[in-house]
Amino acid sequence: MAMIVDALSWVFLLTGGFLGVSGGIGILRFPDFFTRLHAAGVTDTLCAALILLGLMMQAGWGLVAVKLAFIILFLSFTGPVAAHALARAALHGGLMPLLHRAEDDPSKS
Amino acid sequence: MLLSFLAITTIAVVRLRDLFAVVMLFGIFSLLSAAIFVTLDAVDVAFTEAAVGAGISTVLMLATLTLTTRTESPPRHGTLLPLLVVCVTGGALVYGTLDMPRFGDPQAPIHQHVAPRYLQDSPAEIGLPNVVTSVLASYRGYDTLGEVTVIFTAGAGVLMLLGAIRRRTACCDDTGKGGSAVNHNLVLRVVAKILIPFVLLFALYVQFHGDFGPGGGFQAGVIFAAAFILYTLIFGLAAARAVASPGVLRVLSALGVLLFAGVGLAGIFAGGDFLDYGVLASHPVAGQHLGILLIELGVGTTVAAVMIMIFYLFAGRTR
């Protein structure tokens, strides 16, 4: 049982790390702001949640796990909200999505 | 850790650009330095730097930027001379470090003097696990009282500078608010409503848990202020003023300092020295606990009140 939890937490940590890096590459490589927001906003929350979940499994029950749960809760509230506010502000500020480039580009965050 | 350092240096180099970007980079800079403090075992410091450097000062700088110009005018005369001065000073300092003990050396002089005493005796004398708190509040209580007074004075100074001319901006203050997209953003409002109570609760936890883990009055005060800043940002200045009016804040900021000093005086009246908490209760350790709790409360009150007050003043100018 302990080994399963351990292996699962490793999987979570690694997946989280991979998502983080892919988000980082995305924020660097994508052509315009909204696609970058898409890359960052989606991966960011999931990556954080996965890594923290992995840590939670390593920690076992206790105050540490509860604190980690709070951080996950907090991040999953604030991350998307910040991304949403950012997209709105950018649209409001006159930044238009890059529509003509390709058909899969119009990014909704 | 070395990587983070490297990143910092690049930031420091690249930061010479338009002011808005400078402030954004400064936010990153604070976050990075706080992460470095964590790796250097200074968890309390990281706590404070996170809340203060990344939070409050970035917000204040942004407020200033909206009041002044966004870009820096390029013409500067003679960058060569300052560069020379800086290089010479830096060279001298680097030369000075050659004599310094190596990083992390346990035999360095700094670790031989008072620190071992704090580490060894404070469990018996104060009885708190967090040595930083016991040094801050008890052994170095005078210093901390001085710091709190400095903060109070700074708050009074900002009040003098920015609080005076309210009449001209007062008209816009009422009409111009509530308009922007952030204010109308339903998602933000709802989430903020959910989050703010938890933030306040967390501030209280930090305040009273500071004896056992990282935390204490300074950090709790700043977090408390951060909650109010969030409220002000989303619901507008008038709403925040209705919750915590500037008058109340002024009284509170003074009250915190007075509480701190009052605990010190109580020590005198109880037969000990100024800021000697051992005499406040029947048992010295219990007295220390009580004293530290009270002065941390004083610190927290002052810091929170002054920070909120400063933010109100800056925000009041912005409108």
Add this chain to the structure above:
Amino acid sequence: MATVLGLYNYWIAIFLMMAGFYVVIAHGNLVKKIVGLSIFQVAVFILYISMGKVQGGSAPILAAGVTSYSNPLPHVLILTAIVVGVATIALGLALVIRINEAYGTVEEDNIHSQDEPE
């Protein structure tokens, strides 16, 4: 090589300090100067904290089973210094705002040139 590694933290702190110093003396914009000032402050913080670190030590919060702690004294000093630092910055920014109201600019050169004709 050991020297370089052993002093790396200090050198980075000095580099940051000098960067802040350079911004303060070479730039005319007052907001920029304040940013430089706070960089300088953070550099001092890092210098102090690196001096307090003990190799193999742990955060100075007493716990069972941990024997070596980093030095708590610099932490205390810097803790209060940070809060005082932000108070200083707030005061400085308030001054900048008032200067901007009085002169209509935050560039040092423009302020000087406005002062001179009087």
Add this chain to the structure above:
Amino acid sequence: MFAAAILAVLVTMGLALIRAFRGPTVYDRILAVNMFGTKTVLFIAVYGFLSGRPDFLDIALVYALINFISTVAVLKFFEYGGPGRAATTPDEGEGD
């Protein structure tokens, strides 16, 4: 394993940093800072485990909070400021 996670986080931090330097628009910079903040939270959490004393997650919590607040603050002030000066906001704000 923690080391791998922390390495991933550090790499992401670096990438976000590059975007913050280059970012053509202000929003790119805000996005990069926000992302950087999240990664800092993760860094601190994982580092706690790496160093064997995972009791200091309060700091990570504070970071998450501060990061959110500063993002909101940036957006707020940026909207008020608009591209030019701040002084002209009242009518603009009402118009929305």
